[in-house]
Structure formats: C-alpha cells, structure tokens
Amino acid sequence: MTFHITIDGRQVPVVPGQTIGAALHAAGVRSWRTTRFGGRPRGLFCGIGVCFDCLISVNGRAPERACLLEAAPGDEVTTS
C-alpha cells in the first residue's frame, strides 16, 4: 500500500494521502532547506500552509509548501 519518494536520492516511504512534509518528518528528515542569511535549518513549523518554513523543490519545480503538497509515487525531492 505504501510507495516511495526520494530525497537527494534516499528512499522515503509514503502512506497514500500523506504530504511530502509529513512523509519526510516521519522518516526522521526534519529539515530540508537553510535560511538565506543565517543558514538555519528549516522544516515543518505551522504544518498548515501559513508559515512557508517548509518550502521544498519537488521534481525540479519552483519551491512549494511541503506541508500542503501531497506526495506522489516517484517524486524526487532535492534539498538546498
């Protein structure tokens, strides 16, 4: 029933319906970008699309909110 996505080539399991952010968080990946000035790690914070902390690039697209974006089989996530 589960499928996989990859983050920088590493496989992460997903239960259908989960967001990219939830799947990464569940797999112990808690940050996937760093801030512009301080280089601080960022992952989920508000979890409902308000804070934009969890921006992530999926399949080469411009960054989107990982907490809103439902994962699809084969999604490739790259961290910055």
Added chain:
Amino acid sequence: MTYDLVVIGGGPAGVAGALTAALAGLRVALIDSGARLGGQYFRHAAAHGTGHAAESGLARFLRLGERLGERADLLLRHQVWHISQNDGGDFTVHCNGPDGGPVAVRARRLLIATGAHDRPLPFPGWDLPGVLTAGGAQALLKGNGVVPGRRVVVGGTGPFLLPVATGLAEAGARVLGVYEANGGLGLARHPLLAMGKAGEAAGYAATLARHLVPYRTRRAVVAAHGEREVQAVTVARLDQDWNVLATRVVECDTVAVGYGFVPQIELGLQLGCGTRQDVDGSPVLSVDSAQRTTVPGVWAAGEPTGVGGWQLSELEGRIAGRSIAERPVAGVLTRRRDRGRAFGAALQRAYPVKAGWQGWLRADTLVCRCEEVPLARVREARDLGATDARSVKLLARPGMGWCQGRICGYAVSCLAGEPQQPSRRPIAQPVSLGALADTADGIPDDPATDPVDDPAH
C-alpha cells in the same frame, strides 16, 4: 457560469453554510486549499479508520460533507489569492488550481469561512526543526497519521492544548508535560468545567492521567536547545504576568506550542469588509445577527468573526446559509449562536497572552522567521522612533517575507506596543505573474487596496 454562492473554506462553518444554502435550492461551490474537507478541526487522513471517525463529531461532519458533495461543486486543492467585485456587483474568486494554473470562479454571493491559524510566540530556539505549532502537530497526527515525535513537550495557552496532548499520548508519543501559561487552578478547576463542558474536560483529564502526562499551569516553554534540531527545552515557572520565576531543562525531540489563534480575515479585508477588535485584541470581521459583513453580498462565519470553536462555527455557517438563501433563521439557532459567542469570549478572557513573554527573548532571538529579524533589530527600529508595528516593519523588515507577517504579526504588534491592526494583503497566496497578468479585472482598482483609501499604505 455564475454561482449563487461561493463558500471559501471547507471546515465546519463553510460546510454547514454551503449545505444549508444548497438545500434551499442555491447553486453553490465550495473552495478549499486542502485535499479533503474538514478544515483544521476535522482534519483527517485519506484512509481514516472508523474508530477515529466516531470521535468528536467527525463522523457526523463527514456525512454532511458527503451530502454537500451531492449538491454542490467542491473545488478542493484550490488556493484563493484574490477576490474582486465586478461592476454588476458579482464577485470573481481567483484561485491557484491543483496544477498551479489559474482558476476564476464567479459568484453572486460569498461566504468567508477561512478559519484561523495558530498564534505562536517567539522564544529562543523556536525556529529549530522539531518545534511545531500545536496545530502543526495536530495536522501531522490527524491529517497524515504521523506521530510528530517520540518525546514531546506541549506548551502555550488555551483549551486547544488538551486535545493536542491527548491525541499525541494516545498515538504513542511520550508527552513529557502540558505547560499552560495561564491558570494556576489545574485541570480539576479548568474553565471548561464552568462552561458546561465538564464531560469534555473530564475526558481529557482521564486520558492525560492514564498516560501519566503531567498538566502544569503557570508554566511555559521559554527556550529550545539543539544544533540541527531540538534536543531539549527550558520550562519556566511563571508569575501571573508570565515573568520567569524558576527554570529547568527537559530533554525532548519535539515541541508543540500555541498561544491561541489568529483569525484569517484577509479575503474580507480585500473586499473592504469592516472589522472590530475581538476580546483578545485580534481584528475580526464585523457581522450582524445574520452573519452579514458590512459589504453587501458578503457573509462570514466561524473564526474570521471571532474565535469560538467548531460548534459555534457550524452554527454561524447554518445561520449564514439560511440568510444567504433569504430564508428565515430560527430563533433557537441565533440564541445558541449567541451563547456560543459568549462562551468563546469567556475562553479568550480566561486564556490571555500576558506581557511577560517578551522577557523570554534574547537580543539574538528571531522575531520574524522568514526575514530572520532578531529582537535587537526590532528594538533598534523602536529606538529610531518606530512606535507602531507598521513602522517597525518598514525599518526592520519583520513580516515582509513569505508568510507576510502571519506568524510574527502578533508578536511584532506587542513589541511595538500597539494592538494588532488588520493586515492588508492584496494577494493572499503566492501567485505566478502569468496568473496575475491573466486577470482581466483590475486588482489595483479594488477599494480595499487603493492607496488613496488606505493612508496606512
């Protein structure tokens, strides 16, 4: 095609309003950014077990949602970024569709049911991964079936901490403590008891006791520690103004914090709807007894009219639906709504945010997470003469990043020493320039965003 009614928001208020109007014969569309109906309170996973559905009215909500799906168009995964009013009085709701492309929906009438989001307070280390808002922890758990962490600390103020903590404990997380900054009475004399919610409060108390979760009042998480993610927090004992009396360190891997809610009113502001200050100082949309805003053709229900919980939201949605369909509203509905509103106001009075939190911050504590503005720069702006949040924003840039001040707006207002002002955001969601260019009607002509009409701009 023009709908009789477009509802924005698929939580308890929006679904109740849309279904009521659809049952009265109106052509209705409901728009929500989520993949499923539910909003924040009735958030649920794609494959939810019947055990969960039996809880807290979720099963009933899902039945309402099913009935709505048979009678109205549901535009899920649509993010509304602007609403404009056309010359004839109709409205155009501009959205980003599921594939990111522009979608425009026309409506004769609107119901704004956009809910609320958590109100966080900054503290040292609050931007470390593993620190979540209480609603964020709830979204992971209820929306995704993900237990946010193994060793979790819950903190903040308000009754919402209780379902979050019990949900985490029941899902197998070790909840090391629930730290309620207000009170001093403990669960045995929780304000929910005095408000006819004894059963609810007792249920939470029993669950916390069963999982050996301590519930402590006049306590707060005042710092988070760690390198790449949170590894420990400082929990402080507070006086009644939230000044720190004593501290201890608690090792944990996850923190869930929330200090009440921020009503999402920006679509109403775009349309020029009048606002009032709620009990806790939050700007909310003014509505009359039939949930009409000050702009003809625009109704509002639920948290955008004042935070009061899902039952009140649903009542307001039903009243709005009747009013929109020009049907009489039963007196029993309005009386229950008025009691619910009084209950919401009482809760806000029981769980205020006290000024002592400002003493938890250090000079280098980030106030604005997006633009990475530390407290020192906010103070600098104040020293330069910025005595209101807007001037602080212009000088030090808090609130100018991706979230547009949704997260730090309350804190910046407090630090600037003024009540929170309604934030005008002519565009409510990030949108492509292409979508913006495709918009035929002129956004700059919108009265709510016209610089001439708004001296604050």
